[in-house]
Amino acid sequence: MTQLPTQTAKRLGLVVDLDTCVGCQACVTACKGWNDQGSGLSDQDPYGADPSGTFLNRVHSYQVQPVEGTAQIINFPRSCLHCEDAPCVTVCPTGASYKRHQDGIVLVNEDACIGCGLCAWACPYGAREMDVAQGVMKKCTLCVDRIYNENLPEEDREPACVRTCPTGARHFGDFADPGSNVSRLTADRGGYDLMPDLKTRPTNKYLPPRKKDRRHEASLLAPLLDIKATGFAGWLDKMLSKI
Amino acid sequence: MHPAPSVIIFSVLSGMGFGLLALMGAGLAHATGWPAFLWWGLGYGLAIAGLLAAAFHLGNPRNGLKAFSQWRTSWLSREAWAAVATLLLLAPVALSDLLDLGLPRQFGWPGAVLALFTVFTTAMIYAQIRAVPRWHHPTTPLVFVGFAVTGGAVLAGQDWAGWCMAFMVPVLLLYWRIGDGQFDRAAQTLGTATGLDRVGQVGVFEQAHTASNYLLREMIFVVGRKHAQRLRIIALLLAALLPILILTVAPHRPIVFGIAAMVHMCGAFVQRWLFFAEAEHVVGLYYGQR
Amino acid sequence: MNAPILNTSPVISDEVRKTTCYMCACRCGINVHLREGRVSYIEGNRDHPVNKGVLCAKGASGIMQIHAPSRLRAPLRRVGPRGSGAFEEISWDEALDLAVSWMKPLRETAPEKLAFFTGRDQSQSFTGWWAQAFGTPNYAAHGGFCSVNMAAAGIYTIGGAFWEFGAPDWERTKLFVMFGVAEDHDSNPIKIGLGKLKARGARVIGVNPVRTGYNAIADDWYGITPGTDGLLILSLIHCLLVAGKVDLTYLAQFTNAPLLVNAAEGPEKGLILKNAESQPFVIDRRTGQPAPWDGKGVEPDLGAVYQGHRTVFQHMAERYLSPDHAPEAVAARCGIPAARIHALAAELADVAFNQSIEIQQEWTDFRGNHHASMPGRPVSFHAMRGISAHSNGFQTARALHLLQIILGTVEVPGGFRLKPPYPKPVDAHPTPHFTAAPGKPLSGPHLGYVRGPEQLALKEDGTPARIDKAFTWENPFSAHGLMHMLIPNAHAGDPYRIDTLFLYMANMAWNSSMNTSRVLQMLTDKDEDGEYVIPRIIYSDAYASEMVAYADLILPDTTYMERHDCISLLDRPISEPDAAGDSIRWPVTEPDRDVRAFQTVLLDLGHRLGLAPMVAADGSPRYKDYADYIQNHIRRPGVGPLIGFRGAAGDEQGRGDANPDQIAAYIRNGGFYQAHVPPEAAFYKPWNAAYQDWAVKTSFYESPQPYLFSIWSEPMRKFQLAAEGHGPIQPPTHLRARLKQAMDPLPIWYPPYGDLEAKGWGYPVHALTQRPMDMYHSWGSQNAWLRQIRGKNYLYLPTRLWQENAFKAGDYARVISPNGGITVPVAHMAALNENTVWTWNAIGKRKAAWALAEGAAEATEGFLLNHLISELLPEKSDGLRYSNSDPVTGQAAWFDLRVRIENVGPKPQSEPSFPPIPRVVPKGTAR
Numbered sequence A: 001m002t003q004l005p006t007q008t009a010k011r012l013g014l015v016v017d018l019d020t021c022v023g024c025q026a027c028v029t030a031c032k033g034w035n036d037q038g039s040g041l042s043d044q045d046p047y048g049a050d051p052s053g054t055f056l057n058r059v060h061s062y063q064v065q066p067v068e069g070t071a072q073i074i075n076f077p078r079s080c081l082h083c084e085d086a087p088c089v090t091v092c093p094t095g096a097s098y099k100r101h102q103d104g105i106v107l108v109n110e111d112a113c114i115g116c117g118l119c120a121w122a123c124p125y126g127a128r129e130m131d132v133a134q135g136v137m138k139k140c141t142l143c144v145d146r147i148y149n150e151n152l153p154e155e156d157r158e159p160a161c162v163r164t165c166p167t168g169a170r171h172f173g174d175f176a177d178p179g180s181n182v183s184r185l186t187a188d189r190g191g192y193d194l195m196p197d198l199k200t201r202p203t204n205k206y207l208p209p210r211k212k213d214r215r216h217e218a219s220l221l222a223p224l225l226d227i228k229a230t231g232f233a234g235w236l237d238k239m240l241s242k243i
Numbered sequence B: 001m002h003p004a005p006s007v008i009i010f011s012v013l014s015g016m017g018f019g020l021l022a023l024m025g026a027g028l029a030h031a032t033g034w035p036a037f038l039w040w041g042l043g044y045g046l047a048i049a050g051l052l053a054a055a056f057h058l059g060n061p062r063n064g065l066k067a068f069s070q071w072r073t074s075w076l077s078r079e080a081w082a083a084v085a086t087l088l089l090l091a092p093v094a095l096s097d098l099l100d101l102g103l104p105r106q107f108g109w110p111g112a113v114l115a116l117f118t119v120f121t122t123a124m125i126y127a128q129i130r131a132v133p134r135w136h137h138p139t140t141p142l143v144f145v146g147f148a149v150t151g152g153a154v155l156a157g158q159d160w161a162g163w164c165m166a167f168m169v170p171v172l173l174l175y176w177r178i179g180d181g182q183f184d185r186a187a188q189t190l191g192t193a194t195g196l197d198r199v200g201q202v203g204v205f206e207q208a209h210t211a212s213n214y215l216l217r218e219m220i221f222v223v224g225r226k227h228a229q230r231l232r233i234i235a236l237l238l239a240a241l242l243p244i245l246i247l248t249v250a251p252h253r254p255i256v257f258g259i260a261a262m263v264h265m266c267g268a269f270v271q272r273w274l275f276f277a278e279a280e281h282v283v284g285l286y287y288g289q290r
Numbered sequence C: 001m002n003a004p005i006l007n008t009s010p011v012i013s014d015e016v017r018k019t020t021c022y023m024c025a026c027r028c029g030i031n032v033h034l035r036e037g038r039v040s041y042i043e044g045n046r047d048h049p050v051n052k053g054v055l056c057a058k059g060a061s062g063i064m065q066i067h068a069p070s071r072l073r074a075p076l077r078r079v080g081p082r083g084s085g086a087f088e089e090i091s092w093d094e095a096l097d098l099a100v101s102w103m104k105p106l107r108e109t110a111p112e113k114l115a116f117f118t119g120r121d122q123s124q125s126f127t128g129w130w131a132q133a134f135g136t137p138n139y140a141a142h143g144g145f146c147s148v149n150m151a152a153a154g155i156y157t158i159g160g161a162f163w164e165f166g167a168p169d170w171e172r173t174k175l176f177v178m179f180g181v182a183e184d185h186d187s188n189p190i191k192i193g194l195g196k197l198k199a200r201g202a203r204v205i206g207v208n209p210v211r212t213g214y215n216a217i218a219d220d221w222y223g224i225t226p227g228t229d230g231l232l233i234l235s236l237i238h239c240l241l242v243a244g245k246v247d248l249t250y251l252a253q254f255t256n257a258p259l260l261v262n263a264a265e266g267p268e269k270g271l272i273l274k275n276a277e278s279q280p281f282v283i284d285r286r287t288g289q290p291a292p293w294d295g296k297g298v299e300p301d302l303g304a305v306y307q308g309h310r311t312v313f314q315h316m317a318e319r320y321l322s323p324d325h326a327p328e329a330v331a332a333r334c335g336i337p338a339a340r341i342h343a344l345a346a347e348l349a350d351v352a353f354n355q356s357i358e359i360q361q362e363w364t365d366f367r368g369n370h371h372a373s374m375p376g377r378p379v380s381f382h383a384m385r386g387i388s389a390h391s392n393g394f395q396t397a398r399a400l401h402l403l404q405i406i407l408g409t410v411e412v413p414g415g416f417r418l419k420p421p422y423p424k425p426v427d428a429h430p431t432p433h434f435t436a437a438p439g440k441p442l443s444g445p446h447l448g449y450v451r452g453p454e455q456l457a458l459k460e461d462g463t464p465a466r467i468d469k470a471f472t473w474e475n476p477f478s479a480h481g482l483m484h485m486l487i488p489n490a491h492a493g494d495p496y497r498i499d500t501l502f503l504y505m506a507n508m509a510w511n512s513s514m515n516t517s518r519v520l521q522m523l524t525d526k527d528e529d530g531e532y533v534i535p536r537i538i539y540s541d542a543y544a545s546e547m548v549a550y551a552d553l554i555l556p557d558t559t560y561m562e563r564h565d566c567i568s569l570l571d572r573p574i575s576e577p578d579a580a581g582d583s584i585r586w587p588v589t590e591p592d593r594d595v596r597a598f599q600t601v602l603l604d605l606g607h608r609l610g611l612a613p614m615v616a617a618d619g620s621p622r623y624k625d626y627a628d629y630i631q632n633h634i635r636r637p638g639v640g641p642l643i644g645f646r647g648a649a650g651d652e653q654g655r656g657d658a659n660p661d662q663i664a665a666y667i668r669n670g671g672f673y674q675a676h677v678p679p680e681a682a683f684y685k686p687w688n689a690a691y692q693d694w695a696v697k698t699s700f701y702e703s704p705q706p707y708l709f710s711i712w713s714e715p716m717r718k719f720q721l722a723a724e725g726h727g728p729i730q731p732p733t734h735l736r737a738r739l740k741q742a743m744d745p746l747p748i749w750y751p752p753y754g755d756l757e758a759k760g761w762g763y764p765v766h767a768l769t770q771r772p773m774d775m776y777h778s779w780g781s782q783n784a785w786l787r788q789i790r791g792k793n794y795l796y797l798p799t800r801l802w803q804e805n806a807f808k809a810g811d812y813a814r815v816i817s818p819n820g821g822i823t824v825p826v827a828h829m830a831a832l833n834e835n836t837v838w839t840w841n842a843i844g845k846r847k848a849a850w851a852l853a854e855g856a857a858e859a860t861e862g863f864l865l866n867h868l869i870s871e872l873l874p875e876k877s878d879g880l881r882y883s884n885s886d887p888v889t890g891q892a893a894w895f896d897l898r899v900r901i902e903n904v905g906p907k908p909q910s911e912p913s914f915p916p917i918p919r920v921v922p923k924g925t926a927r
């Protein structure tokens, strides 16, 4: 099953809005919390000198220097992009790694995983992490156990990271449907792929930060009158005559 | 990439093992009785030891057998098949040599081809990975197969083993030369990795986590790269030049081949360590590292 | 081949319990999922007014907090020397008897010798009530070292403040400007709001030396030099006045701009002119004659001159029109080009006056004038500690409110809106009560808003009545007390010695104190006869914090999932502009340790001490536990801690008898209650008759309290008059000059006190801290998930300093302030004011605290700036040392810090590094 479906009925994925993400890390721990309770994402040496654990979503922070203008800080969440040509799937020897034909979600079947790590090597985006305690590969599931979950109220059938994002910088939807929120956002705001040259054809899209620090051609305020000449009394007169 | 001992041992031993088996299968090295037992034993021993070492690299070996299932797309799965097939196909040949049953040599040829194919599949596991530009190149299988044949030849005490080593010198130099340019040729930067090259010059402000993680340990191994140049020279010396010298000055006796083989193997280990340690995964870009 | 069958509808939990998060003071609603009685998952409560379903990084990690190995397990009594951490576990009865044996004699002889201070206490109306019953004047919470400048300046100016007491009209605002905000208490609401603006593509501007977080997504960033916001804001006001871009109608109707300022020399000079009925009055433009300030149909004349007395408007305009406030005059000091200041002023004016909006909603003002609609100016502001944590913070916050006022953007659509119980003018607030008498309760609440010198907390002999010297000439408006001066003053015995220090959830032995190393000495110092200078310390914490090691008696608290709590409108509620709101916590799990909820323990102590309100007629405890208090305590007739489900039938709102089923009703309702503001009362609240009536009905005040915004602050002028020598109560001579300046009735800017010295002695660099969004002060580091995200901190240096000192990645810097030096790891940051360095707050930890390994990065590389910050300013020429605080409110001036920096190359760990504190709980292993 590591043969990729030629095309999938739906193309579910995320849009991450880099103009809105404040880097609060909420999606990171929400993801950890949701996925920890079920299959479990272990942590090693949690209270020790060198803690380290499995996370399926990490938020980086970069500084960017435009050609002209002041430097910027841009926060950058990174999780599985559910690629159409997912190299992580084809390299898998056991078939544990697969892409669902229903919706394009890329998953790991932990029962079949031998923990060889090859899929993580194949992923250019660092979206896969081997769980040290369980010896199997972990990755973003697009919360497949939420989005169809009959035990959740309709409104909660979305990924945990999307549900928790305080600024609404994460959007979930079907890219196969041109009318979906994610398709429209991508179209309107110029959503883009990460490292397109690597031919992975990511499903997830990133919205670029809007242009910042506009040059101030804005017409400046014209003085009411020449105060030096008229003095305060003159100003007051002119001012109050406005009522 | 993290040079995991298990993987290094695996690829070097199984490489030499399958190389030797290939020669034996092809009948280039032929013996009967005890010497045959030694050679075949060595071939099988190295190949199997290598495969076992590989198993150590697995987080969850229990599912090992499943690794045969995905031969359609996965080079690792193909390797599993090729390895097992080789070992099975050559078994009768080996048996005939041991007991001197005189099975026609042709019976060994498919196994021989398969043995080298096994090494090729191993190489392709790495070569296929776009995310590691240095590996993603035809010279990778060339190096692996080259080492297999050379290792096999010297183990099999072939007079032409020296020529193989001589051949490996330009191959390695070429591999390194090309390899060094691969990452830049892939043209991936923190800018393309984040897409923020549209905004300006991108640098890391803060790491995502201050704590370490699997990616950093497994794919962002930067330790010891500064010794690369020195290690390359050592690899050349041990894997080729020194053994060549030994084989040209010393009389071609088994013991001499034995020593040459040991020296060559050390060279192979150094080369293989570099193969991983020097390989840069594009995910390093996100961490401002290569 | 086909994919494995996977269950896409797993059962999530056996049960969901809705309560309130406590990973910070934002108090979001959470759905706590339980499996086999154990908490298995936490998510946001979608119905909750604060977070509407979202959670921050901390909230979603709560599960790691409630299971943290750092949780205290039983009451502890110190057996070794203080600070050595040698403790023995004792029973609760022993613990409470011991506490009573210390406290009872104090109550009977000198109640003030018990100082009860609480940290970011969410039950201040309860702890304050307890302290009042005990009779000590020495009570306050964290506000004094937190952001009292912001709170007080707001109350004294517009009768409401930033913090979480107000909010921009996120739905309608078109331009949002933030001054000095990193995270704020209103964490999720601000993020949700920013998200709304971004979704609409509305403009966001950040004024902040550092461009991270909210400021990173701002469309425009003003990298201001710390401490100069007042200059910038007054310059914006200058530009708007020069261009005549001010909302005259708003000023005339809703502010004291048309009131007359007494021009007659003497004790009345500068006070608001009053008529025979001692009422302020205006001049009516229709008649040119005096008219009542609140008269129906009156058209107040902003330009009036009456018998030589001029209007507040004229005083204001004249001051800020002066060229000293021109952008060109302030640009260099602010570190912002004059052109950008002009541009910002133009942008403000454009949105306020050319893009104004209107809601078709009739309303009637307190004068009886009918208004056909609610016009709005869609410019909104928010500000927090970047403004307030400076020694000129009060006046700077006043300046910002003035800017809002002249633009007419407070309490209007698209502007800044107050959350009930605010608006609430100074006069509707209590004044401080401070007279201690043996065996007697205090006559009223400790904290309040002084109107004039006669309300200062001074004894007959003029010495401070409070240990923290709140409400004295050094800081007259210290509405939240001065927690940062508590330990230094108690140690110095100035103004007097105390016996027992009773602290609740404040990590004073570490990140919450200025001058931490020195404070550690103060806590352990002994006098000549071998007694501790601070004889006794009782402390309630829930975790193995640094402070625990310095207490004599430790009362281990429950975690937030194991107790009742009450987020009350008597205190700091969870209101929204459109609804008053309060909420509860309740035990969703049982403690597995010998711990008790602190509030319940206080009630028990109160009963054992015989404090009247806590003892029933028959001598039994008046309240069984905190839950009992929450439901049955009556503060004023019909008014209790919670406004929802009151009355026997549980159907009354705001006012009503106690309801024995109230907590159950809250739980059924998701843990909170909301009283919705009627649409006709939604805006113009301070002047809106419908709102005033609703507020009285809902119990915020006893009678309508309409008022005018105070551009000119009469209380401040009264202190200025005293400083000028008028009036019976006189300040000490050495404070006169400073009071004259600081208590100016119109907003002014003066250089932060830290700066004055700093310049001369070569501390050119400003040093700041910021809140990390994923950590809460000291308590995030015990969290297995959060500490992986932020387990160490760096000092961030701007490009200029990075290059000048030839820093490389991996280097450490020696950072020196007038108070000492630290050696810390550095990193480069380009988007930073070129004279500023900063780090994340409270990441550094004491070795072995919080059940962490001694080698934990938090304790080796991590560091605090606190060691560099002194609670006292360097000695003045007159030999005196003033507290490092705002002269008006006593707010701790954390951000006045000035330093010098040297590159010391790579180092193994940060300095100072203290020896480990012996453990009160074992080191954590598996999670």
Ligand SMILES: Nc1nc2c(c(=O)[nH]1)N[C@H]1C(S)=C(S)[C@@H](COP(=O)(O)OP(=O)(O)OC[C@H]3O[C@@H](n4cnc5c(=O)[nH]c(N)nc54)[C@H](O)[C@@H]3O)O[C@H]1N2
Pocket (backbone or CB within 6 Å): C024, C025, C120, C146, C147, C179, C180, C181, C182, C183, C184, C185, C186, C187, C207, C208, C209, C210, C224, C225, C226, C227, C228, C229, C384, C385, C386, C387, C390, C768, C769, C770, C771, C772, C773, C774, C775, C776, C777, C895
């Ligand atoms: N996640 C999280 N949330 C918290 C807390 C926490 O520890 N963690 N703490 C809570 C508490 S107790 C409080 S008091 C609030 C504080 O809420 P904030 O006031 O938002 O917190 P600070 O980090 O102190 O913010 C200070 C900001 O002002 C900037 N600044 C410093 N000096 C100046 C100046 O002179 N001018 C300007 N314009 N900006 C300046 C700093 O760069 C920083 O961005 O946060 C509360 N919320």
Ligand SMILES: Nc1nc2c(c(=O)[nH]1)N[C@H]1C(S)=C(S)[C@@H](COP(=O)(O)OP(=O)(O)OC[C@H]3O[C@@H](n4cnc5c(=O)[nH]c(N)nc54)[C@H](O)[C@@H]3O)O[C@H]1N2
Pocket (backbone or CB within 6 Å): C119, C120, C142, C145, C146, C147, C504, C505, C506, C507, C508, C511, C512, C513, C540, C541, C542, C543, C544, C545, C546, C547, C557, C558, C559, C560, C598, C769, C770, C776, C777, C778, C779, C841, C842, C865, C866, C894
């Ligand atoms: N350098 C620098 N220092 C600062 C600041 C700054 O900006 N810069 N900010 C200052 C400000 S604004 C503030 S408010 C202070 C905050 O300082 P603190 O109010 O001291 O905040 P915490 O560090 O969280 O300490 C609170 C203590 O309460 C304990 N605690 C947590 N939960 C519970 C509970 O449920 N029950 C009990 N009983 N205890 C509990 C924690 O374990 C911790 O020991 O820090 C101040 N310090």
Ligand code: SF4
Pocket (backbone or CB within 6 Å): A020, A021, A022, A023, A024, A025, A026, A027, A028, A059, A075, A077, A164, A165, A166, A167, A168, A169, A170
């Ligand atoms: S939760 Fe939203 S804002 Fe916060 S880091 Fe994640 S994406 Fe960014």
Ligand code: SF4
Pocket (backbone or CB within 6 Å): A079, A080, A081, A082, A083, A086, A087, A088, A089, A106, A122, A123, A124, A125, A126, A127, A128, A139, A200
């Ligand atoms: S992001 Fe990585 S893991 Fe996810 S589908 Fe693409 S290649 Fe596979």
Ligand code: SF4
Pocket (backbone or CB within 6 Å): A091, A092, A093, A094, A095, A096, A097, A108, A112, A113, A114, A115, A116, A117, A118, A119, A120, A136, A137
């Ligand atoms: S680690 Fe598991 S999922 Fe990944 S390639 Fe190996 S077997 Fe497949």
Ligand code: SF4
Pocket (backbone or CB within 6 Å): A030, A031, A032, A034, A035, A056, A057, A079, A139, A140, A141, A142, A143, A159, A160, A161, A162
């Ligand atoms: S979709 Fe689910 S699994 Fe993927 S990052 Fe978001 S929370 Fe984690």
Ligand code: SF4
Pocket (backbone or CB within 6 Å): C021, C022, C023, C024, C025, C026, C027, C028, C051, C054, C055, C056, C057, C058, C059, C060, C187, C188
């Ligand atoms: S902001 Fe975060 S930590 Fe604070 S109460 Fe809300 S969820 Fe909890």
Ligand SMILES: [Mo]
Pocket (backbone or CB within 6 Å): C142, C145, C146, C147
């Ligand atoms: Mo605070």
